[in-house]
Amino acid sequence: MGTQLPFGDELRAELGEPEGSLRLSSSPRSRVWRVELPASTVVVKQLVDGPDADERYAREVAALRLAARAGTPVVPALLASDPGERVLVLEHLEHQRPAGDWIVDYAAALARLHATARPDDVGVLPRWQGPNQADVESFLWLAGALEVPVTPAVSGELDDLVARLDRAPGDANEGVASFVERRTPKYLGR
Incomplete structure (x- = not known):
């Protein structure tokens, strides 16, 4: 897996042709880009090769899908994925300075996240x-x-x-x- 934007034919068919991309800094375990698509700006994240890369990818996809159940969002939406390249396409959220009482919002979001779990999710x-x-x-x-x-x-x-x-x-x-x-x-x- 190289450093070029991993946006294959299936992602292009589903989301459109990328109009531009900017590589962002990330951990050594992933590569991240901000990508302009015809309808929106997205974040493309690719988990890089490593002994546990497939497991990390599976965990992240599963966690994002479980978290998406929250009535009020607690994580960016997973818009598409490419398991073969371990790529996630996520909703882009603009950075906002947290409010002075951010801890209350954080606790509420954490409670909403935990409330998404069901017994059959084990x-x-x-x-x-x-x-x-x-x-x-x-x-x-x-x-x-x-x-x-x-x-x-x-x-x-x-x-x-x-x-x-x-x-x-x-x-x-x-x-x-x-x-x-x-x-x-x-x-x-x-």
Whole structure:
């Protein structure tokens, strides 16, 4: 997969011919472009090759489809996809400065997102892989590079946290679906 805009024939037939694109900065695990189409501006995201690229792509597509159930949007809409190239075409949202009480809107959006889960969604998302020892080492390295003081106990606490997360049963989707099934009548008036 190269750095050229991955917008194949099927995407062109569905969404139209790109009129222009601008490569945006992104994580090393993806490539992102802002693309002008005849009807709108979109974001094209391609997950790059790697040992878990197909799983990351499947997780992101599934999560976007589940989140799309929210009555008021909580994520950009997934407009189209190309699984062969691991490409997502997303609604483009203009940047807006958050309001002073942004935390309230964030909490409300998070609640709407969690309310989209249903008991039959268990297993829809691939099992989440928590942080591991490499993540602990990376975090400690970053703290050192930023000259943030780290007490000797922090490394042990992070190791313990990684071990606890590794032993946690099920997955986030399963837990949310179970919670929603038990609490939906009370909290959402159903």
